[in-house]
Amino acid sequence: MSVHLRVAVPADFPAVVRLMNVAYRGSGPGASWNTESTFLAGDRTSEALLREELSASPDAALLVIDDPEDAAVKGCVFLEPVSGGVWYLGSLTVDPRLQAQGLGRQLLHAAEQWVAQQGARTIRMKVIHVRDTLIAWYLRRGYLLTGETHPFPYGDDRFGIPLRDDLTFVVLEKRLAG
Numbered sequence: 086m087s088v089h090l091r092v093a094v095p096a097d098f099p100a101v102v103r104l105m106n107v108a109y110r111g112s113g114p115g116a117s118w119n120t121e122s123t124f125l126a127g128d129r130t131s132e133a134l135l136r137e138e139l140s141a142s143p144d145a146a147l148l149v150i151d152d153p154e155d156a157a158v159k160g161c162v163f164l165e166p167v168s169g170g171v172w173y174l175g176s177l178t179v180d181p182r183l184q185a186q187g188l189g190r191q192l193l194h195a196a197e198q199w200v201a202q203q204g205a206r207t208i209r210m211k212v213i214h215v216r217d218t219l220i221a222w223y224l225r226r227g228y229l230l231t232g233e234t235h236p237f238p239y240g241d242d243r244f245g246i247p248l249r250d251d252l253t254f255v256v257l258e259k260r261l262a263g
C-alpha cells in the first residue's frame with residue numbers, strides 16, 4: 086500500500102484543523118492511542134494559526150493525504166527546510182478512526198521520501214517528553230533522541246493549555262539514506 090501526498094490548498098485548512106484537533110486532543114473512546122489530552126487542554130491549532138505558520142515559512146509545505154473513497158483529508162504533515170539539508174517535520178497526523186493500521190508509518194515514510202527529493206539529508210522534530218509511546222514509535226522508525234531539549238512555551242496558550250508544569254520538548258533526528 087502507498088499513500089499519495091499532495092500540497093494542501095487553503096480550501097483544505099478547515100479539514101486539516103479538525104483533523105489535528107481531534108487527533109491531538111480528542112479524549113474518550115475513539116481517541117488517538119497517543120492523545121495529548123491528559124496533559125494539554127484546548128485545541129492544537131486553528132485556521133488562523135495554520136495560516137500564520139505557513140506564511141511565516143514560505144518554503145515550508147503542508148502535505149495531506151485524501152481518503153480515496155470520499156476525498157476527505159485523512160492525514161497531514163508539515164515539512165520545513167531549516168538549513169544545510171536539515172528539514173523539520175511536524176504535525177504528523179492520521180485520522181484517529183484510521184490509526185493503528187499502518188497509515189502513520191506510511192505517511193511518515195512518504196514524508197521522508199518527499200523531503201529527500203527536495204535535498205534533505207536529515208529530519209528533525211520536537212516531541213513533548215511525556216509522550217513515551219509516541220517517542221517509542223519514532224525510535225522504531227529509525228529516529229534517535231539527540232539529547233537536546235527545548236522549553237515548552239508556557240504562557241503562550243495558542244497551541245493548548247498545559248495541565249502540568251513540567252513539560253519540555255525532546256529533539257529527535259533521523260539521517261536519511263542516500
Ligand SMILES: CC(C)(COP(=O)(O)OP(=O)(O)OC[C@H]1O[C@@H](n2cnc3c(N)ncnc32)[C@H](O)[C@@H]1OP(=O)(O)O)[C@@H](O)C(=O)NCCC(=O)NCCS
Pocket residue numbers: 108109117118119120175176177178179180183184185186187188189190191210211212218219222225
Ligand atoms: C502518530 C500517528 C501519526 C501514528 O499514526 P498511526 O496510523 O496510528 O500509526 P501506525 O498505524 O503506522 O502505527 C501504530 C503503531 O502504534 C502502536 N500502538 C498502537 N496502539 C498503541 C498503544 N495504545 N500504545 C502504544 N503503542 C500503540 C502499534 O503497535 C504500532 O506500532 P508499530 O508500527 O511499531 O508496530 C497518529 O497516531 C497520530 O495522528 N497521533 C496524533 C497526532 C500526533 O501527536 N502526532 C505526532 C506529532 S510529533
